[in-house]
Amino acid sequence: MKNSQFPVARKNGLVVQEMPDEVLVYDLDTNKAHCLNQTAAMVWKSCDGNNTVSDIANLFEAQMGENVNEDFVWLAIDQLNENNLLEQEMKSNFEGQSRREVIKKIGLATMIGIPVIASLVAPPNALATASCACVTPGACPVQTGCPNLNNCNPAGICAPN
Amino acid sequence: MHLANEFRFRSYGVTIGIESNRDDVLSKAVAVVRKSLLDRLEIVENQQVDHYFGITLDDAGIFTLYQNGERNTEGESERNFFKFFGSIIRLTVAEYAESRVFVHAGVVGWKGQAIVLPARSFQGKTTLVAELVRNGAAYYSDEYAIFDENGMVHSFPRMLAMRGIEDEYIQTDVSVDSLGGAAGTAPIPVGMVLITEFHEGALWQPQALSDGEGVMEMIPHTIPIRFNPEFSLKVLKRIVNRAIIAKSPRNDAKEFSKILLNFFDNTLV
Amino acid sequence: MSESGNLRWFSLQNKVHEARICEAFVLFRKNDIEPILIKGWSAARLYPESHLRTYTDIDLGVSSADFDKARELLEDEDAKKLNIDLHNEFRHLDTVDWGLLFRDSRTISLNGTDIRILSAEDHLRILCIHWLTDNGAEKERLFDIHYAVENRAAGFDWQKCLDRAGPTRRRWVICAIGLAHKYTGLSLDGLPFSEEARNIPSWLIKSLEREWKLAVPLKGLYDSLHDWRFFIKQLRKRIPPNAVYSTIQCEGEFDDRPRASYQLRSLLKRALPAIGRIFKTIGARSGKREPRT
Numbered sequence: 001m002k003n004s005q006f007p008v009a010r011k012n013g014l015v016v017q018e019m020p021d022e023v024l025v026y027d028l029d030t031n032k033a034h035c036l037n038q039t040a041a042m043v044w045k046s047c048d049g050n051n052t053v054s055d056i057a058n059l060f061e062a063q064m065g066e067n068v069n070e071d072f073v074w075l076a077i078d079q080l081n082e083n084n085l086l087e088q089e090m091k092s093n094f095e096g097q098s099r100r101e102v103i104k105k106i107g108l109a110t111m112i113g114i115p116v117i118a119s120l121v122a123p124p125n126a127l128a129t130a131s132c133a134c135v136t137p138g139a140c141p142v143q144t145g146c147p148n149l150n151n152c153n154p155a156g157i158c159a160p161n
Numbered sequence: 162m163h164l165a166n167e168f169r170f171r172s173y174g175v176t177i178g179i180e181s182n183r184d185d186v187l188s189k190a191v192a193v194v195r196k197s198l199l200d201r202l203e204i205v206e207n208q209q210v211d212h213y214f215g216i217t218l219d220d221a222g223i224f225t226l227y228q229n230g231e232r233n234t235e236g237e238s239e240r241n242f243f244k245f246f247g248s249i250i251r252l253t254v255a256e257y258a259e260s261r262v263f264v265h266a267g268v269v270g271w272k273g274q275a276i277v278l279p280a281r282s283f284q285g286k287t288t289l290v291a292e293l294v295r296n297g298a299a300y301y302s303d304e305y306a307i308f309d310e311n312g313m314v315h316s317f318p319r320m321l322a323m324r325g326i327e328d329e330y331i332q333t334d335v336s337v338d339s340l341g342g343a344a345g346t347a348p349i350p351v352g353m354v355l356i357t358e359f360h361e362g363a364l365w366q367p368q369a370l371s372d373g374e375g376v377m378e379m380i381p382h383t384i385p386i387r388f389n390p391e392f393s394l395k396v397l398k399r400i401v402n403r404a405i406i407a408k409s410p411r412n413d414a415k416e417f418s419k420i421l422l423n424f425f426d427n428t429l430v
Numbered sequence: 431m432s433e434s435g436n437l438r439w440f441s442l443q444n445k446v447h448e449a450r451i452c453e454a455f456v457l458f459r460k461n462d463i464e465p466i467l468i469k470g471w472s473a474a475r476l477y478p479e480s481h482l483r484t485y486t487d488i489d490l491g492v493s494s495a496d497f498d499k500a501r502e503l504l505e506d507e508d509a510k511k512l513n514i515d516l517h518n519e520f521r522h523l524d525t526v527d528w529g530l531l532f533r534d535s536r537t538i539s540l541n542g543t544d545i546r547i548l549s550a551e552d553h554l555r556i557l558c559i560h561w562l563t564d565n566g567a568e569k570e571r572l573f574d575i576h577y578a579v580e581n582r583a584a585g586f587d588w589q590k591c592l593d594r595a596g597p598t599r600r601r602w603v604i605c606a607i608g609l610a611h612k613y614t615g616l617s618l619d620g621l622p623f624s625e626e627a628r629n630i631p632s633w634l635i636k637s638l639e640r641e642w643k644l645a646v647p648l649k650g651l652y653d654s655l656h657d658w659r660f661f662i663k664q665l666r667k668r669i670p671p672n673a674v675y676s677t678i679q680c681e682g683e684f685d686d687r688p689r690a691s692y693q694l695r696s697l698l699k700r701a702l703p704a705i706g707r708i709f710k711t712i713g714a715r716s717g718k719r720e721p722r723t
Contacts, residue, residue: 021364021366022364037364037365037366038366039366079427082427099427099428099429100352100405100428100429103369103405103428104369104372104405106369107369107370107371107372107374107375107405107406110369111368112368113366113367113368113409114367114368114369114407114428116365116366116367116424116427117427118365118420118423118424119423121419
């Protein structure tokens with residue numbers, strides 16, 4: 001079933017850092033960081049409000065020489081939805097299939113990596129060396145310099161989650 | 162060659178006899194066998210055995226291992242000799258097991274499904290398994306995925322043989338408790354087979370493989386493939402039919418274990 | 431975590447901070463306040479790409495006239511997310527008049543927003559003094575000084591940097607630069623004070639190396655009362671009083687004389703109010719207990 005939705009990538013409240021093979025995104029509203037692999041990043045960048053999901057699938061062929069179907073793109077859209085990286089929520093189009101079933105079918109069709117959006121977490125040394133302004137444990141939520149907003153140990157150093 | 166002292170047992174349908182010229186050596190061998198097979202054996206007496214091992218210790222302090230009448234190895238170091246012996250026993254059982262297919266792989270259970278990590282030695286599978294366990298996965302094995310004819314994976318939760326604790330190459334036994342984890346007990350279906358190896362700085366770019374590609378990737382790690390190809394392939398097909406087969410290099414196990422479990426949750430749960 | 435994992439995290443965080451810096455300037459300017467940014471991004475922009483410098487808060491100085499208004503602005507929930515460390519001019523870091531600092535400040539563009547920073551000379555002086563007032567606790571921050579010197583523009587005015595705040599502070603700044611030479615490999619070649627910079631008092635080096643060995647961040651004593659072991663560690667940091675901080679607090683000379691008099695004066699200056707605060711805190715906490723019936 002051809003889907004006529006036009007996904008739009010969210011721009012407001014996001015900080016985007018392009019890396020060689022991935023895109024890092026920080027959501028200023030939720031203080032969450034995401035890592036989009038190459039495939040997911042390509043889908044996200046193609047969500048410009050002018051491309052349907054079908055158009056985005058065709059772009060893959062044009063840019064990467066690989067056939068992908070709409071389900072492949074929907075896998076990315078689904079994750080973009082979940083991580084609040086689209087302007088408006090998009091209705092998933094798997095027609096009753098689970099993501100597992102979709103991925104199983106992908107394996108038959110393409111060599112391109114599965115679109116993945118992973119959470120990026122602060123490394124332990126970021127917590128240890130943060131110039132934590134907390135003077136008492138539990139002050140973290142109002143000291144947003146702390147990468148960890150939940151927990152200080154008594155030394156006033158941001159503790160791991 | 163016929164030696165005085167003997168021990169016969171059956172494990173996973175494979176009957177093995179062990180003999181030695183010395184009681185103390187036989188006792189040691191029995192202890193090693195029990196540990197290597199997690200005591201999953203039954204003693205059999207007066208029965209024909211499929212495989213025969215003989216261990217001699219001579220006056221010069223040299224241990225010699227015979228397998229089915231042929232000399233296999235010898236050495237002075239008792240520790241190294243019996244370590245090798247334990248591996249050979251496991252391998253023999255793995256190769257000839259009835260109704261089971263042993264695949265050289267790390268295995269953990271996550272939310273009722275198995276993540277299977279086929280890999281040769283020195284590819285970091287124990288390290289990755291340990292990190293997954295630290296993150297809450299159930300420990301199934303760091304050496305063998307044991308599949309039944311329905312493609313369900315059974316646990317083989319021996320002590321994790323971790324390298325890099327004493328030395329880059331020497332293995333140290335680590336209990337799953339010390340990792341803050343627990344061993345899985347029930348057989349579970351396979352959710353994902355991940356073909357991966359460590360590369361510094363590698364990015365997680367999982368490629369979904371077809372069922373056929375999945376089988377091809379697993380064959381080199383499937384121990385009974387030469388002895389029992391039909392049954393092995395039948396089981397492998399069952400596995401790939403159900404599971405997602407993914408391939409990607411990975412970076413540091415500590416970071417990667419979280420990424421993998423997150424991916425599993427987003428895709429398979 | 432792997433090096434690549436660290437790099438990803440920190441390079442993203444730095445970009446987030448840049449966005450927050452711009453937001454901060456927009457907020458203040460909307461309320462007719464013109465701040466000056468110091469440290470953090472201001473220092474990091476002089477680092478080479480190969481050396482990632484991380485920072486978490488935004489140090490902004492405003493004029494005394496605007497300070498109360500600025501502080502009120504920061505009470506807002508959205509403003510708190512910006513993590514602004516507000517300074518009432520830079521009185522605790524520099525004796526040079528705010529008006530003069532502001533006059534010589536300049537703006538540079540960041541993501542389309544003009545960010546006001548100090549002149550290179552004034553900023554270097556403040557970086558050095560700030561590092562010393564922190565007891566030189568963060569050895570890694572010597573690189574702020576290192577790169578500020580190494581990557582200074584042609585025409586950098588050493589006289590303005592060193593002499594504006596008087597001879598005592600001049601010596602402080604030169605010692606800080608000398609320490610960057612000693613511990614980060616900063617080259618002193620061609621600098622007009624290179625000999626003087628090599629001549630660092632031994633008490634200064636001893637004090638810094640002791641501080642680095644202790645590796646416990648300095649926290650307020652009354653804020654450490656919740657954990658007695660941590661409190662003891664904080665006491666140990668203060669006894670004997672840090673020679674660097676004591677000297678700075680007393681506007682003392684970085685010469686070869688013993689530090690005892692500075693340390694005693696510093697102790698008296700801080701001990702009495704601290705004891706008062708401790709008793710006040712204890713009193714407040716015991717007052718919270720349920721009265722016996």
